[in-house]
Amino acid sequence: MSDSELPEERDDQTFSMFGEDEAPKSDAYQVLARKYRPRRFEDLIGQEAMVRTLSNAFETGRVAHAFMLTGVRGVGKTTTARLLARALNYQSDDHDGPSIRLDPKGEHCDAIMSSRHPDVLELDAASRTGVADMRDLLDGARYAPVSARHKVYIIDEVHMLSTAAFNALLKTLEEPPPHVKFIFATTEIRKVPITVLSRCQRFDLKRLDAVELAKHLGRVAKNEGAMVSEEGLALIARAAEGSVRDGLSILDQAIVQTMDGEEVTGAAVRDMLGLGDRARLLDAFEQAISGKAAEALAEVKDQVHAGADPAVILKDLMDVCADVSVAQATGGDFQSAGPAEWTERTLAMAQKLTAAQAARYWQILLSGFNDLQTAPDTATALNMIILRLSAAANLPSPEEAARMIAEKGASPGKSEQHGMAPSPAGGLESFAEIVAYLGELREVNLQVELERYVRPGPVRYGYFSCQLEDSAPGDVLARLKGFLERESGEDWVVEQIRTGAETMRQTEIRTREEKFASAAEHPAVADALKSIPGITIVDVTEPADAPEQDGADGDNVIDLNSRRTA
Incomplete structure (x- = not known):
């Protein structure tokens, strides 16, 4: 929907715009998620494409017999299903046929929206998954509707039906009676069999972006007579992750944080949700990418000490990094979901970084997020991720490294002469170089795993x-792959093939055994092994710049160990 103001109250309803079709039966408080549930297609936010398709279908008479509604939680799948049932059965004094326009309310509208119409049957597939339940439901499909135009079956969370239940449903979907319509809703579209999906008209309900959702929440808050700061609305919208229902539920909770008409501040919302201060998170990210490790750590530690969840802080830092990349791509068209200051600071950071640098920081944060899930102490893990960001700030940008390579100026020796950290770009061209670079950065676990388990191609x-x-x-x-992309700032293809190569550990063991076998053939060593009980060869080393001696030129130095047994 557009950003127009909420309509004024009408005589036939208690609430405006998203109000229920019937007035409440008591003075009991009604949560915002129910109070502002859409009651017309015009009230749906961000679903214009679906509304346009349905409108054209109704006007041309090309109405499908089954619809599949998919999307994340809280985007309005169940509400849309009930609106669609109303539209299919719309009948008023001046209109008798499917209609996208539901004003004035039709003969069946109230009963359908309150889930008490005999011809509109709702099934929660999460609790009735078996084939027997499905057969019972479909048994009545052959009978004509009681009073409405169509008998409508609404099946929520349809992906949870058993395979046998889907098979029972499929036969009716293939040859549906003309008076029957199916409306399915699911959050897991990939779990729906393709045989079912291919027989439905599919609508993917979009999650709202944070900017659009924040504006909608602001209109609802104004309609409720509540004052919520711009920052507070932005934080709620981000926390809702595109779900209108979640956003309204959080707004409901935020409004009661203050009394006597006081404004709900960003600080109050942060305390309520355990979030970090967005402005200070921008500070922390900017300091980290500037190489100011101590300052960035101090900002993050203060927020953790104030009660912010380290995992939420890291996710917010990922949002900041993503916003920087989007700002680089869109330039002046970028708009942050929050105060204008956030937009200005994000654009400023976008101008300071190259696209490859922003991608490198994203890879560091993404890898760190995975580490955080298994870390015994999330606060410590967050500190280490901040240090990684700061360390990366001191490396040449991937673009600069590529230029240095082209100019043959990227060798470690020359970098060190100029006081620069050696860049991995151009130096990660062989398996041995990659393993060595892991060792330099003390990525011990990954280094050992590559040596032990990887046969290089x-x-x-x-x-x-x-x-x-x-x-x-x-x-x-x-x-x-994450390590290579993080360190190089480039995309890497990492794939498995069949190869006859050995692992580095296997090569090391084989080479050692060959040296021992060769050493054991030396006459002096062979005599010692035979004459001294329990003696073994424990090491064979090449002499480094040893002076030439008669009879010893080119010989290995062999360490022998004698063991006594009781």
């Missing part, structure tokens, strides 16, 4: 192939 900058040992951790390649 062709490797070049931006491409890595290998064959994994059966005992390899399942996520080793995913973590390697």
Whole structure:
């Protein structure tokens, strides 16, 4: 919907715009998520494409016999299903036929919206998943509707039906009686069999972006006579993650944070939701990408000490990083869901960074988010992620590194001569270089796993192939890909192939055994092994710049160990 003001109250309803069709039967408080539930198609927010399609279908008479509504929680699937049932059965004094316009209310509207119409049957598939339930429901499909034009079956969370129940439903979907319509709703569209999905007209209900949802919540708050700050509305909209119902529920909770008409501030919403201060999170991110590790750590630690959840702080930092990338792509068209200051600061950071740098920071945060899920102390893990961001700020940008390589000025020696940290770009061109670089950065776990479980295939900058040992951790390649992309700022292709190569550990063991076998053939060593009980070869090393000696030129240095047994 557009950003127009809420309509004035009408004589035939108690609430405006999104009000229920019937006045409440008592003075009991009604939560905002129910009070502002859409009662007309015009009231649906952000679903214009679906409304337009239905309007054209009704006007041309090309009405499907089954509809599939999908989307995240709280975007209005169940409400839309009831509106669609009303539209299919709309009948008023001046109109008798399917209609997208539901004003004035039709003969069946009140009963359908209150879920008490005999011809509109609602089934929650989460609680009735069996084939027997489905057969009972469909048994009445062959009978004509009692009073409405169509018998409508609304099945919520349809993906939870059993395979047998889907099969029972399929026969009716293939050859439906002309008076029967099906409306399905699901949050897991991929779990619906394609045989069912292909027989439905599908509508993907969009989640609202934070800016649009914040504006809607502001209109609702104004209609309720509540004052909520712009920052507070933005925080609620972000927390709702595109769900109108979640946003209204959080707004309901926020309004009671203050008394006597006081404004609900951003601080009150942050305290209520355990969020970090958005302005200070912008500070922390800006300090981190500027290499100011101590200042960034102090900002984050203060917010954790004030009660913010480290996982939420990290997610908000990811939002900041994503906003920076979007601002780089859209320029002056970028608008943050919040005060104008947030937009200005995000645009300023976008101008300071290159696109590849922003992508590198995103990879660091994304990898850190995965680490945070398994870390024993989330606050400590968050600190380490901030330090990673700060360390990356001191590396040349991927674009600069590429230029240095082109000019043959990116060798570690030259970088160190100029006081720069050596960049991995251009140096990650072989398996050995990648393993060595992991060692330099003390990524010990990943380094050991590559040495032990990976049989390398062709490797070049931006491409890595290998064959994994059966005992390899399942996520080793995913973590390697994240590391390579984080450090290089480029996309990498990491894939498995069949190769006859050995792992580094296997090569090390084989080489050691060959050295031992060769050393054991030396006459002096062979005599010692035979004459001294329990003696073994424990090491064979090459002499480094040893002076030439008669009879010893080119010989290995062999360490022998004698063991006594009782």
